Amino acid sequence: QQPVQSPQAVILREGEDAVINCSSSKALYSVHWYRQKHGEAPVFLMILLKGGEQKGHDKISASFNEKKQQSSLYLTASQLSYSGTYFCGTESDDKIIFGKGTRLHILP
Amino acid sequence: EAEVAQSPRYKITEKSQAVAFWCDPISGHATLYWYRQILGQGPELLVQFQDESVVDDSQLPKDRFSAERLKGVDSTLKIQPAELGDSAMYLCASSLEGTEQFFGPGTRLTVL
Numbered sequence: 662q663q664p665v666q667s668p669q670a671v672i673l674r675e676g677e678d679a680v681i682n683c684s685s686s687k688a689l690y691s692v693h694w695y696r697q698k699h700g701e702a703p704v705f706l707m708i709l710l711k712g713g714e715q716k717g718h719d720k721i722s723a724s725f726n727e728k729k730q731q732s733s734l735y736l737t738a739s740q741l742s743y744s745g746t747y748f749c750g751t752e753s754d755d756k757i758i759f760g761k762g763t764r765l766h767i768l769p
Numbered sequence: 770e771a772e773v774a775q776s777p778r779y780k781i782t783e784k785s786q787a788v789a790f791w792c793d794p795i796s797g798h799a800t801l802y803w804y805r806q807i808l809g810q811g812p813e814l815l816v817q818f819q820d821e822s823v824v825d826d827s828q829l830p831k832d833r834f835s836a837e838r839l840k841g842v843d844s845t846l847k848i849q850p851a852e853l854g855d856s857a858m859y860l861c862a863s864s865l866e867g868t869e870q871f872f873g874p875g876t877r878l879t880v881l
Contacts, residue, residue: 693869693870701874705870708869761810
């Protein structure tokens, strides 16, 4: 089952924060987050493994609640370079399925 | 920096013709994936290889699509015959087992 991402789209001003959510109806082993800019291939951001670990680098972090089968991606003090479409990929039964994506547009 | 290579980058074909896409993964990556991405959607897995073996091809339309990775290195995805609904971006990705996937630049297919 394809994970559900919310919101579908977000418009922010530079410096504002954003949260992107990803939920699944299946028990998950891991959650993967990618960012794709228009016309380019998806680029890996981070993997969260079963265990509820929170990860992050720079001003982008994520959490994984395996009991709720949910993950959230946090973008703090957003920069223009954060614009793009964010995909979560949920792993269960040795298979990764990507959500439909959340489009993020940062205004100067 | 090592990258996943794909060719061609763009392909325009007429329906009922055959097309083929090529992917060369990052050296040492045993797992190779082919995805189809329709504009505005997330990547949809078509086939996953572990070395030369198919691990998952449950979403591959086998009546017209085929994929091979004969020596466990580079891979070819073929569509025969192409249909209008096949127009999409075809992405190849590779990974070490259980880790992040590295995507290639993709092949944009347009079927007329």
